[in-house]
Structure formats: structure tokens, C-alpha cells
Amino acid sequence: MSTRSEFLKRLESWGTQLAKAILELEEPIMEIPARTLSNTIWDEKARMLKLGPEKLHRRFLDVKEARKFMQTVLMLRLIVEAIREDVYPTIRDLYYNGKHTIVFKDPLGRTHRENTWDEQSESNAVIEDIEVATNVLREEMGVSADVKGKIVGPIVVRSQGYELDASKFGETALSLPVNVDALEIVKVEASYVLVVEKDAIFQRLVREKFWSQEGAILVTAKGMPDRATRRFIRRLNEEYKLPVYVLTDGDPYGWYIYSVYKSGSIKLSYESERLATPDAKFLGLTATDIDTYKISDNYVIAANDRDIKRAQELLRYPWFQKPEWTREINLFLKKKKKVEIEALSTHGLKFLHDYLRDKIRSKKFID
Amino acid sequence: MSTRSEFLKRLESWGTQLAKAILELEEPIMEIPARTLSNTIWDEKARMLKLGPEKLHRRFLDVKEARKFMQTVLMLRLIVEAIREDVYPTIRDLYYNGKHTIVFKDPLGRTHRENTWDEQSESNAVIEDIEVATNVLREEMGVSADVKGKIVGPIVVRSQGYELDASKFGETALSLPVNVDALEIVKVEASYVLVVEKDAIFQRLVREKFWSQEGAILVTAKGMPDRATRRFIRRLNEEYKLPVYVLTDGDPYGWYIYSVYKSGSIKLSYESERLATPDAKFLGLTATDIDTYKISDNYVIAANDRDIKRAQELLRYPWFQKPEWTREINLFLKKKKKVEIEALSTHGLKFLHDYLRDKIRSKKFID
Numbered sequence: 001m002s003t004r005s006e007f008l009k010r011l012e013s014w015g016t017q018l019a020k021a022i023l024e025l026e027e028p029i030m031e032i033p034a035r036t037l038s039n040t041i042w043d044e045k046a047r048m049l050k051l052g053p054e055k056l057h058r059r060f061l062d063v064k065e066a067r068k069f070m071q072t073v074l075m076l077r078l079i080v081e082a083i084r085e086d087v088y089p090t091i092r093d094l095y096y097n098g099k100h101t102i103v104f105k106d107p108l109g110r111t112h113r114e115n116t117w118d119e120q121s122e123s124n125a126v127i128e129d130i131e132v133a134t135n136v137l138r139e140e141m142g143v144s145a146d147v148k149g150k151i152v153g154p155i156v157v158r159s160q161g162y163e164l165d166a167s168k169f170g171e172t173a174l175s176l177p178v179n180v181d182a183l184e185i186v187k188v189e190a191s192y193v194l195v196v197e198k199d200a201i202f203q204r205l206v207r208e209k210f211w212s213q214e215g216a217i218l219v220t221a222k223g224m225p226d227r228a229t230r231r232f233i234r235r236l237n238e239e240y241k242l243p244v245y246v247l248t249d250g251d252p253y254g255w256y257i258y259s260v261y262k263s264g265s266i267k268l269s270y271e272s273e274r275l276a277t278p279d280a281k282f283l284g285l286t287a288t289d290i291d292t293y294k295i296s297d298n299y300v301i302a303a304n305d306r307d308i309k310r311a312q313e314l315l316r317y318p319w320f321q322k323p324e325w326t327r328e329i330n331l332f333l334k335k336k337k338k339v340e341i342e343a344l345s346t347h348g349l350k351f352l353h354d355y356l357r358d359k360i361r362s363k364k365f366i367d
Numbered sequence: 368m369s370t371r372s373e374f375l376k377r378l379e380s381w382g383t384q385l386a387k388a389i390l391e392l393e394e395p396i397m398e399i400p401a402r403t404l405s406n407t408i409w410d411e412k413a414r415m416l417k418l419g420p421e422k423l424h425r426r427f428l429d430v431k432e433a434r435k436f437m438q439t440v441l442m443l444r445l446i447v448e449a450i451r452e453d454v455y456p457t458i459r460d461l462y463y464n465g466k467h468t469i470v471f472k473d474p475l476g477r478t479h480r481e482n483t484w485d486e487q488s489e490s491n492a493v494i495e496d497i498e499v500a501t502n503v504l505r506e507e508m509g510v511s512a513d514v515k516g517k518i519v520g521p522i523v524v525r526s527q528g529y530e531l532d533a534s535k536f537g538e539t540a541l542s543l544p545v546n547v548d549a550l551e552i553v554k555v556e557a558s559y560v561l562v563v564e565k566d567a568i569f570q571r572l573v574r575e576k577f578w579s580q581e582g583a584i585l586v587t588a589k590g591m592p593d594r595a596t597r598r599f600i601r602r603l604n605e606e607y608k609l610p611v612y613v614l615t616d617g618d619p620y621g622w623y624i625y626s627v628y629k630s631g632s633i634k635l636s637y638e639s640e641r642l643a644t645p646d647a648k649f650l651g652l653t654a655t656d657i658d659t660y661k662i663s664d665n666y667v668i669a670a671n672d673r674d675i676k677r678a679q680e681l682l683r684y685p686w687f688q689k690p691e692w693t694r695e696i697n698l699f700l701k702k703k704k705k706v707e708i709e710a711l712s713t714h715g716l717k718f719l720h721d722y723l724r725d726k727i728r729s730k731k732f733i734d
Contacts (some may be wrong), residue, residue, distance in 0.1 A: 084372045099666065101547055169531065171546070171549065174540075177573075178570050178574070204454075208455055298467060342460045342462070344463075351451065
């Protein structure tokens with residue numbers, strides 16, 4: 001594990017190389033991998049979304065690039081300062097900290113005012129550029145962000161010298177930190193990882209001691225997962241070879257959430273090698289399950305236009321091009337019906353446990 | 368602390384009393400405090416929203432009430448069964464578990480089909496009715512729901528026999544359980560509680576060790592707080608006399624979030640005596656702060672129509688009828704400007720710490 005000060009050196013050397021060019025009267029040029037849709041590639045062999053080889057060259061003397069160039073240098077300075085001052089700004093702090101108005105006169109003597117950036121989307125994009133260009137991640141820079149993930153189960157972790165045994169949390173849970181790579185995994189005695197889309201279902205399974213009966217690590221990130229949760233699950237799978245099962249609702253949104261855990265996301269394709277878990281299995285409800293589990297029409301919800309549109313998108317994604325998935329998505333588009341995890345309660349309040357055990361033991365999941 | 372089986376008795380006896388009436392050939396009648404806006408009262412002395420004395424009588428033989436009567440008995444049965452089976456269903460599980468279609472013939476021989484309930488809002492309302500009628504809370508029934516709160520700081524709690532020292536969590540945090548009343552508070556060595564609206568700011572303050580420098584318990588519920596977080600803060604204030612400070616953005620939404628912690632909410636007014644913390648102080652940004660802290664126009668956001676509407680609502684709420692608040696809200700309505708916590712970063716990334724210390728030490732908060 002590298003320390004924040006080691007990452008500081010990498011950021012500094014990137015900045016120094018730009019300064020050196022200027023001192024040598026050369027044009028400073030930044031080389032940054034292009035984070036565009038066209039440069040996002042489905043890597044069949046690695047089974048994840050990756051960034052392609054396309055690079056953009058941000059030139060200081062290119063008028064079209066000058067603004068972006070300035071923004072990148074400004075953000076680099078802010079991040080370097082934060083590390084030197086030992087603070088952990090949020091991405092929004094950095095947006096505010098760097099936002100100011102530049103006043104300048106044009107050759108005709110007219111005064112202009114321009115903001116360094118107007119929206120947080122601009123400053124966020126610059127942080128991402130610095131991540132791909134320097135290969136130092138936001139987490140490694142010590143930038144703070146929302147963290148959604150929480151866990152319980154037979155795992156002991158160490159954070160800043162403190163040992164935390166997630167099998168001894170009673171009805172509480174352990175909230176993941178922003179930078180899970182600084183979290184040392186001390187001991188794992190689990191047989192698998194169960195990722196639950198919904199927080200209330202997670203709470204249920206904690207209280208019903210499902211995880212201790214199964215020897216499973218239970219994780220939730222409440223909907224679309226954040227970077228920290230995805231990274232932690234990836235580590236459990238990679239470093240401890242734990243099978244990972246993802247339980248979501250039976251609708252295109254749930255299926256997409258699963259694919260983000262498994263294959264990565266378009267937006268963060270440059271991060272897939274850290275965040276994606278290609279081995280993750282889908283344990284949630286499928287379109288077929290409505291019949292298999294005899295879920296009556298009463299518990300089934302009619303799909304709306306957004307669901308339909310999303311399903312059509314899924315069909316086009318290469319990582320859904322598997323017979324199991326195309327069959328399920330087409331069945332969904334035909335029947336136009338979705339179903340939530342909680343609909344399993346129609347067979348009694350304990351049926352969820354049977355469902356989970358049956359799908360895992362009998363390998364009724366989708367890979 | 369009562370156990371779940373003791374609460375079961377109270378629920379059973381409420382049901383038995385209805386059955387007894389029927390066996391004695393009397394009409395079963397439920398008496399339920401009315402959870403209506405008109406029966407929600409601002410209790411000036413207790414400084415919280417409370418439910419008034421109005422009661423509704425749900426009569427079995429009243430055609431208008433029959434559906435609700437049936438729903439209430441059905442839900443009572445589901446909850447009693449869940450406790451007997453030792454499961455912890457979510458409110459959505461109960462909705463599904465109880466949803467079915469009743470088929471009946473009218474006197475003319477025509478067949479009708481009616482659902483026990485159509486929307487979760489209906490089944491949720493019935494759970495709330497049972498809460499107020501029996502004085503057994505959802506948490507006490509063992510019903511699961513989303514939990515948003517997490518904490519760090521000098522406090523030791525015990526959950527199901529496991530002791531958790533929230534000062535020894537490193538960069539992780541302790542997620543609260545659904546039923547915080549079953550959480551035993553073993554030891555508290557804090558000087559105050561700081562409630563932070565935003566999760567990313569919470570992460571920052573954890574990593575910058577602000578809480579250990581201050582001996583403070585740090586809490587976040589990420590936006591509008593859930594019942595568990597509100598209850599836990601109330602307990603810290605009531606049982607340990609800890610001052611509670613709430614840090615939110617400087618906009619009507621942030622101010623309202625503060626008031627929910629302090630005075631309770633209209634929807635859960637029957638719960639205020641457990642959930643509200645009338646002593647809570649507002650530590651977030653005010654309209655005046657934009658001038659006080661010299662926050663330039665660059666970092667200030669123009670209020671939109673929803674902000675304006677919300678501010679006008681706040682002015683009408685009796686619990687905002689204090690000179691400090693009416694002045695601030697009117698200033699906001701005049702200037703139409705809002706400001707986020709992160710805007711303090713304009714004075715450097717460490718300024719947030721100075722701001723918090725200054726507001727607390729110099730009593731620059733609003734009560």
C-alpha cells in the first residue's frame with residue numbers, strides 16, 4: 001500500500017514536467033487518455049469495459065484547449081496543496097476552492113470576465129482527466145466523496161491500526177471508508193459475498209442472521225453503487241477468491257446495477273480493472289422467475305416507458321450479449337412486467353432465505 | 368428495554384379485544400388517534416410537533432370504514448405472524464405479503480374483484496395507524512426499513528452483546544441499526560454531537576480527525592433523516608445531555624432538515640416525543656452568513672422557484688416564528704441567494720474547521 005505522500009510525488013512530477021517544458025521554452029503538452037464513449041471498449045477476454053488506446057494531447061498554445069489546460073493545472077495545484085496541508089477535500093470543495101473569475105482585457109481594450117469553471121461537472125471532469133493521466137486515483141489523492149457501502153459478516157479489517165470484526169456488529173453494520181485500498185483485510189472466513197441492492201432487505205438479512213447461517217459477507221450500496229463499494233467487492237473476489245452474488249429487483253434498472261458490479265460502467269471504464277468483478281453472478285429476479293416462482297399478477301408491476309427504453313439499451317450493450325440475458329430481456333420486452341425482490345414474500349416471509357439458498361446451491365444464477 | 372415478545376402481547380391484546388366484541392355480538396370498534404394535518408399541533412412548551420387529541424373510531428359496520436377496518440386487521444395479523452415466526456419483514460414485504468384480491472358476488476349475482484390494497488402508501492398508513500393505536504412502534508414490532516445514519520466518535524454502544532467503540536473505527540464508520548432503542552449506550556465521553564447533512568463532508572471530518580480533536584460524536588444521515596438517526600440523536604441529547612449541532616447548507620431545504628431534527632415532522636408528529644431534539648442548535652449557513660463570511664457572488668447560487676416556495680412555507684410554520692429565523696428567511700427571500708457548506712472552501716480547505724469551532728465557541732448558532 002502506497003501512502004498519500006508517494007502519490008503526491010507522482011502528481012508533482014507530472015506538474016514539474018509541464019513546468020520544465022516552459023522553462024526550456026517548449027510548449028507544454030499534456031497527454032491524457034480520452035474518456036469518450038468511442039474510446040470505451042468492451043474487452044471480451046477480460047470481461048469488462050476498458051478505456052481504449054486513444055489519447056488526446058492538450059496543448060497550451062491551442063486556443064481551443066487553453067481553457068481546459070488552465071483548468072487542469074489549477075486542479076492539479078489544488079489537489080497537491082490539499083495533500084501538503086493534510087486535508088481531505090470533497091470533490092465539491094475542490095470545485096468551490098478553484099472557482100474564481102479571471103478578468104482580462106482584449107486587444108481592443110474591452111474588459112472580459114471568465115470563470116475558471118461554471119459547473120461542478122467541469123471540475124469533476126478535470127479530476128478524472130488527472131486520474132487517467134497520472135494514474136493516481138481520486139481515492140489515492142485523498143479526495144473525499146459520498147460513501148454508500150456497508151457490510152457485515154465473517155471478515156476482519158484494519159483501518160488506521162484499528163481492527164474491526166464485522167461478525168461482531170450485532171444489528172449494526174460497518175460503513176466502508178472512501179479509500180478502501182487503505183483498508184487492510186486481516187481475515188476472511190466467508191464462503192461467499194452477497195450484494196443486496198436494497199438497504200431494507202440488507203437490514204432484514206442482518207437481523208434474521210442469514211449471513212451467519214451462511215457464512216456470507218453481506219454488502220449493500222443502496223441502489224447504484226459508489227466506487228468504494230465496487231472496489232471492496234472486487235478485492236474480496238480477487239484477493240480471497242470469494243464468489244460474489246448480486247441480488248437486485250427484476251427490472252432493467254436492477255439488471256444494469258448488476259452489470260456495473262460485474263463489467264464496470266461506461267463513465268468509469270478507465271477504472272474497471274480496479275472496480276469490476278467479472279466473476280459476479282446475478283442472483284436477482286429474472287423475467288422467467290415470474291413464472292418459475294409463480295408470482296401472481298397481483299405482485300407484478302407493469303413496466304413503464306423508461307423501463308422499456310432501458311431494456312432496449314441493455315440489448316445493445318455487448319456485455320449483455322449472452323443467450324441467457326437476451327432471452328430474459330426479450331421476455332421482459334414481450335411481457336412488459338417487472339417484479340421486486342419483496343414480491344417473494346407472497347410465499348411467506350421466510351421464502352427469501354429459501355430463494356437465495358436454492359439459487360446459489362443449485363447454480364440457478366446467471367453468469 | 369422491552370423485548371419483541373412483550374410488544375407482541377400488546378398487539379395481541381388489541382386484536383383480542385376486537386375478537387371479544389364480535390364473540391359478544393357487539394360491533395368491534397377501533398379507536399385510533401387521527402394522524403391528520405388538522406390534528407397536528409405545535410406544542411409551544413415542549414417545542415415540538417405533537418398529535419392532538421382528535422380520535423377516529425373505525426367501525427366495522429360502517430360501510431365507509433369497512434375497507435380500512437379489514438386492512439388494519441389484516442396488517443395486524445401479518446405483523447403478529449412475523450413476530451411469532453421471528454422474521455423482520457420490511458414495510459414493502461408487508462405490502463406484498465398482504466396484497467391479494469378478494470372476489471365476491473353482490474346481491475345481483477355480479478362478480479367483483481377488489482385488492483386488499485393497491486399501493487404501498489395504503490399499507491404504510493395502516494402500519495402507522497397500528498403504531499398510534501397500540502403505542503407499539505414499527506421498530507418495536509421488528510419491521511425493517513432503510514437506515515441512513517452512521518456515526519463515529521467517543522461513544523461505546525452494545526448491540527446483541529457486542530461492544531462497539533466508535534472512537535476506534537479508523538476511516539470507517541458505524542452504521543446505525545433499524546431499532547436504535549435496542550442499542551445500549553455503554554459509555555459516552557463526548558462534549559457534543561455534530562450532525563452533518565452531507566455524507567462527503569462527514570467523510571472529510573472523519574479523515575481530518577476533527578471529531579477526535581473536538582471530542583465530538585459525528586453523525587450523518589445524508590439529507591432528510593430517517594427515524595433511526597433522529598431517535599439516536601434524541602437519545603444522546605436526552606440521556607447524556609449532549610449539545611446537538613446541525614450543519615446544513617444555507618438554503619430552505621437545509622433549514623427544514625434542521626427543523627425535522629429539532630421539532631419533528633408533520634408526517635411523524637405522533638413520534639416527536641421519541642424523535643425530536645428540541646435543544647438542537649442550527650450550525651449551518653444562514654442568509655446573513657453570505658455577508659459575514661464574505662462569500663463572493665461566485666460561490667453563491669441563485670435561488671430557484673422551489674427554494675422560494677419552500678422559504679415561504681417555512682415562514683408560515685409556527686416553529687420558525689422566531690425573530691432570528693424570520694429575519695434570515697426574509698433576507699433569503701429578498702436576496703434570493705443560497706449557499707452550500709462547501710462554499711466555505713473559498714477561504715481555504717481548512718476554513719470549515721475554524722467555522723465550526725467559531726460558531727460553537729462563540730455561540731453563533733441559532734437555537
